[in-house]
Amino acid sequence: MSETKSPVLEVRNVSLGFGGVRALTDVSFEVRQGELFSIIGPNGAGKTSMLNCISGRYRPSSGRVLLDGRDVTPLTPNVRATLGLGRTFQNLALFGHMSVLDNIMVGRHHLLRNNALTGALYWLGGARREELAHRRKVEDIIDFLEIAHIRKAVAGTLPYGLRKRVELARAMAVEPRVILLDEPMAGMNLEEKEDMARYIVDLNEEWGMTVIMIEHDMGVVMDISHRVMVLEFGRKIAEGLPDEVMNDERVKVAYLGVDDDEEQVA
Amino acid sequence: MTSSLLLQLIINGLIVGTLYGVVAMCFVLIYKSTQVVNFAQGEFLLIGAWTCWWLVTSMELPFWFAFPMTFVFMMVFGIVLQMVVLRPLIGEPVISVIMVTIGLSIFFQAVIKSIFGVWAQPFPEIFPVKSVDVFGLAVQPAYLMSLVVSLVIMVAFAWFFKYSRMGLAMRATAFNQQVAQSLGISVKNVFAMAWAISAMVSALAGVVVGMVNGVSSALSFFGIKVFPAVIVGGLDSIVGAIIGGLIIGLLENLAEYADGQFLHLGNLYTVAPFYVLVIILMIKPYGLFGTKTIERV
Numbered sequence: 394m395s396e397t398k399s400p401v402l403e404v405r406n407v408s409l410g411f412g413g414v415r416a417l418t419d420v421s422f423e424v425r426q427g428e429l430f431s432i433i434g435p436n437g438a439g440k441t442s443m444l445n446c447i448s449g450r451y452r453p454s455s456g457r458v459l460l461d462g463r464d465v466t467p468l469t470p471n472v473r474a475t476l477g478l479g480r481t482f483q484n485l486a487l488f489g490h491m492s493v494l495d496n497i498m499v500g501r502h503h504l505l506r507n508n509a510l511t512g513a514l515y516w517l518g519g520a521r522r523e524e525l526a527h528r529r530k531v532e533d534i535i536d537f538l539e540i541a542h543i544r545k546a547v548a549g550t551l552p553y554g555l556r557k558r559v560e561l562a563r564a565m566a567v568e569p570r571v572i573l574l575d576e577p578m579a580g581m582n583l584e585e586k587e588d589m590a591r592y593i594v595d596l597n598e599e600w601g602m603t604v605i606m607i608e609h610d611m612g613v614v615m616d617i618s619h620r621v622m623v624l625e626f627g628r629k630i631a632e633g634l635p636d637e638v639m640n641d642e643r644v645k646v647a648y649l650g651v652d653d654d655e656e657q658v659a
Numbered sequence: 660m661t662s663s664l665l666l667q668l669i670i671n672g673l674i675v676g677t678l679y680g681v682v683a684m685c686f687v688l689i690y691k692s693t694q695v696v697n698f699a700q701g702e703f704l705l706i707g708a709w710t711c712w713w714l715v716t717s718m719e720l721p722f723w724f725a726f727p728m729t730f731v732f733m734m735v736f737g738i739v740l741q742m743v744v745l746r747p748l749i750g751e752p753v754i755s756v757i758m759v760t761i762g763l764s765i766f767f768q769a770v771i772k773s774i775f776g777v778w779a780q781p782f783p784e785i786f787p788v789k790s791v792d793v794f795g796l797a798v799q800p801a802y803l804m805s806l807v808v809s810l811v812i813m814v815a816f817a818w819f820f821k822y823s824r825m826g827l828a829m830r831a832t833a834f835n836q837q838v839a840q841s842l843g844i845s846v847k848n849v850f851a852m853a854w855a856i857s858a859m860v861s862a863l864a865g866v867v868v869g870m871v872n873g874v875s876s877a878l879s880f881f882g883i884k885v886f887p888a889v890i891v892g893g894l895d896s897i898v899g900a901i902i903g904g905l906i907i908g909l910l911e912n913l914a915e916y917a918d919g920q921f922l923h924l925g926n927l928y929t930v931a932p933f934y935v936l937v938i939i940l941m942i943k944p945y946g947l948f949g950t951k952t953i954e955r956v
Contacts, residue, residue: 448841474843486838488831499831503843505824524822567842 399462401426401603402571407446407456409439409627416442417453417627424571429597429604431614434624435647440607441483443624444573447605448480449473460571475503479569481560483576483607489549493540493559494531496548500566501527534562537600538592554585561592565600572596574606578613586610590617615639623647667796668912674802676908677809682864682881683888683900684816685857691833691895692853695745696753698760700861701882702767707733707862708869708878709775715783722783729866730859737858738851746850768879779875805867812860813901820897825852833895884911887936893949902947907932 714725790797892899914931
């Protein structure tokens, strides 16, 4: 479907080491505009490290990361975020003491223009007008993720499934073109997983965001992904359409558990 | 007579307490957003007050101009201090950072003494010195002004953190730096901003106190007084800092009253807040409003 479109994100020969441990070895891939791209692999395969290299939390020991053809390797995470890269975290990372609305508003930080002075002079400096405009966008996101009923709630008091949704909402508020989702369905029950899968597909199709997702639930991954990449011990062992990857011998051995020795990872 | 003295001391306590509260708030601001315990907070008052004094007396600038100039200077001072001294210390052990701020405190005191001398200098008369009559009590106009200014600052702080972009960014950074960065917040800017605001507002308090008591090294004593205020309130609570400030201000003056009327120990004024600090920490180890840290094993 998106074969003709240009790559929005390129990862070129990225390696990452922590002391003697090689977390990633020479990994390259491209994600095209509008794609829903999944990264899978056994525990400790380097999936989250890969995501951190893209988002800028880790700087690769060698190799480059390009966003829209621009080399972002030396840039800090916050600069990358302003360039259109959003992310969620594997372990929930909401601002627990803030309301759901405030959590999402933080995501709009780089789009807001008011400063300390106009903020302190809330009614006079236009900060209020600006906030209202942004609130409208935020409300769109809230409606989309169906979290309107909890918008005033304190984030830390919400149940797990809802917190995951709020975190997704916050990442969406950055208005990223590429959104990185680190295990968006971990620890969810079947119903919550189905909801989340639907949001991710809509995010991709209706909101036009390119999605890069790490997920352990193979059913979901194979259902909704356009393409899948498989990592094992920090190396890429396969990449392609979900069916191709499913039938790849190395993937079967490494990940899906053909050998008795292999752990069931799901 | 004694009851009116008591009332007078309570009023003084509240006024000085709000000033403690403001400085404590600045302290908490730095601690919350950058995890630095700033032992040089008192020196911010000192530097601010001397700067303003110098601008008014030596440069003979009118006060309405010297005051904003002091603000600008302290903003730059705070940012430079953070960038040059504290930014390289990010990620170092807490004890190292604390030693550095103690070092800064000693350093600034020595520098100030070498420039301006050790004697207290009176501020030129900006407000009438004569006390005004408030409900039959004598109150210094400068203190009255300080009360108003403190309240304005507190309200401004509240608005700032609730509604402004940077305020929200600072709260987010205080909570989780990594996540804040992923949302496009520059943690470096937030840190610099915390120090700038803290230095500016502390300087304001310094100028106000300097107007009443004269400008001298004694101003940095505020930094020590603010400590019990902050700890009573809980290190990371802005509201706690204000209430802690009020408690300490009141306590000091009540202790003075008790001391002067009954005990005759002398200097209970200075020590009393620390006794209370110890007692409060025995009952509530995280302060009255502090966050309990739960360690998961």
